[in-house]
Amino acid sequence: MEKVKPSSNVQSRRTFLQQSASLMAAFTIPNVFQSKKKKKMTTEKFDVIIIGGSYSGLAAGMGLGRALRKVLIIDSGRPANRYTPHSHNFLTHDGRTPAEIAAIAKEQVDAYKTVKRITGLVVHATRYENDFHVSLANGTEYSAIKLIFATGIIDQWPDIRGFSECWGKSVLHCPYCHGYEVRDAQTGILGNGDYAFEFAGLISNWTRQLTVYTNGPSTLSSEQNARLKKHNISVIEDRIDFLRHSNGYLDGISFMNGNSVNVNPLYARPPFKQSSEVPESLGCELTEDGYLKIDAMHHTTVPGVYACGDNVTRMRTVANAISMGTSAAIALNKDFVLESF
Numbered sequence: 548m549e550k551v552k553p554s555s556n557v558q559s560r561r562t563f564l565q566q567s568a569s570l571m572a573a574f575t576i577p578n579v580f581q582s583k584k585k586k587k588m589t590t591e592k593f594d595v596i597i598i599g600g601s602y603s604g605l606a607a608g609m610g611l612g613r614a615l616r617k618v619l620i621i622d623s624g625r626p627a628n629r630y631t632p633h634s635h636n637f638l639t640h641d642g643r644t645p646a647e648i649a650a651i652a653k654e655q656v657d658a659y660k661t662v663k664r665i666t667g668l669v670v671h672a673t674r675y676e677n678d679f680h681v682s683l684a685n686g687t688e689y690s691a692i693k694l695i696f697a698t699g700i701i702d703q704w705p706d707i708r709g710f711s712e713c714w715g716k717s718v719l720h721c722p723y724c725h726g727y728e729v730r731d732a733q734t735g736i737l738g739n740g741d742y743a744f745e746f747a748g749l750i751s752n753w754t755r756q757l758t759v760y761t762n763g764p765s766t767l768s769s770e771q772n773a774r775l776k777k778h779n780i781s782v783i784e785d786r787i788d789f790l791r792h793s794n795g796y797l798d799g800i801s802f803m804n805g806n807s808v809n810v811n812p813l814y815a816r817p818p819f820k821q822s823s824e825v826p827e828s829l830g831c832e833l834t835e836d837g838y839l840k841i842d843a844m845h846h847t848t849v850p851g852v853y854a855c856g857d858n859v860t861r862m863r864t865v866a867n868a869i870s871m872g873t874s875a876a877i878a879l880n881k882d883f884v885l886e887s888f
């Protein structure tokens with residue numbers, strides 16, 4: 548079986564599909580496995596392997612399972628919102644813990660015999676002419692005709708003592724998820740320049756008691772400073788020493804110069820990276836912002852590879868991740884139908 552290198556992305560999607568078409572009939576019969584040379588390959592071959600089995604991956608799994616595809620979901624158990632005690636703004640589950648929502652989702656997905664769900668970390672994937680081989684950290688391998696990455700992103704916290712403990716509890720990334728609960732509170736924004744200015748404008752919707760902490764010299768323009776001043780938003784440039792908190796609930800900020808302020812919550816949007824490097828190793832391109840590049844039908848830039856959820860969008864909510872998982876499943880199933888009908 549010929550291995551397809553990432554550099555062969557230039558091969559057009561149409562050519563790839565034409566090459567695949569003659570073998571497609573074999574692949575659409577469940578439980579038919581065409582043995583490969585690799586030693587640890589399991590005997591199971593799937594229509595689709597979904598890498599990442601949190602909200603988006605589970606939604607994709609349900610959609611494909613209901614479309615009678617043979618699906619394997621592999622998840623390493625580290626959803627982005629595991630730090631937050633309550634998840635908001637997801638209709639029917641508002642205020643539940645993230646784990647509760649995930650548990651219900653898993654129970655419902657597990658009801659489908661077409662879907663298998665395992666715990667594991669995918670460390671490698673190889674694209675062959677007609678399928679993909681996926682390797683787990685424990686050495687197990689699986690194969691499937693198509694892959695979905697629902698792997699999420701990793702927030703890269705700043706090196707500020709107390710930040711990680713408060714993340715998701717009182718250091719917040721999103722007012723739509725948590726702003727209602729802390730409306731009108733004495734609120735801070737950790738950030739600088741354009742990003743802090745835009746964030747301040749957004750958060751001013753939830754509170755008028757707002758201060759921007761730039762943690763060093765401000766890079767806000769004079770026009771931005773004037774607009775902030777007009778809305779009574781002050782800017783503090785002192786370097787932050789640490790965040791004062793009890794069990795992750797913020798009391799205030801202590802600065803290197805000995806000053807301190809009382810503030811709770813603090814909004815911050817740290818930079819992020821993709822949770823998994825496997826899509827890139829397959830040749831999937833990223834956008835300028837660092838998301839996996841997809842088209843409207845969830846195709847990445849590598850034929851047969853799809854993506855959904857936090858790894859493709861800045862619209863970072865459970866509801867959106869689930870919506871994208873569902874639409875990725877529909878898009879992928881449509882491709883199967885078009886390729887075999």
Ligand SMILES: Cc1cc2nc3c(=O)[nH]c(=O)nc-3n(C[C@H](O)[C@H](O)[C@H](O)COP(=O)(O)OP(=O)(O)OC[C@H]3O[C@@H](n4cnc5c(N)ncnc54)[C@H](O)[C@@H]3O)c2cc1C
Pocket residue numbers: 598599600601602603604621622623624625626627628629630631633634635636637667668669670697698699700702714715720724725822823825855856857858862863864865866868
């Ligand atoms: C602190 C915080 C609080 C939040 N609060 C809210 C809220 O209140 N309301 C709301 O709607 N949204 C909230 N969000 C956003 C929400 O958590 C995300 O939008 C949602 O989790 C995205 O779902 P996902 O399935 O795309 O990714 P994730 O939930 O991040 O899941 C990705 C999954 O992929 C797995 N994975 C990654 N790489 C691999 C690999 N190589 N092999 C196997 N598995 C892998 C991970 O272990 C993880 O389980 C919050 C986010 C954060 C960071």
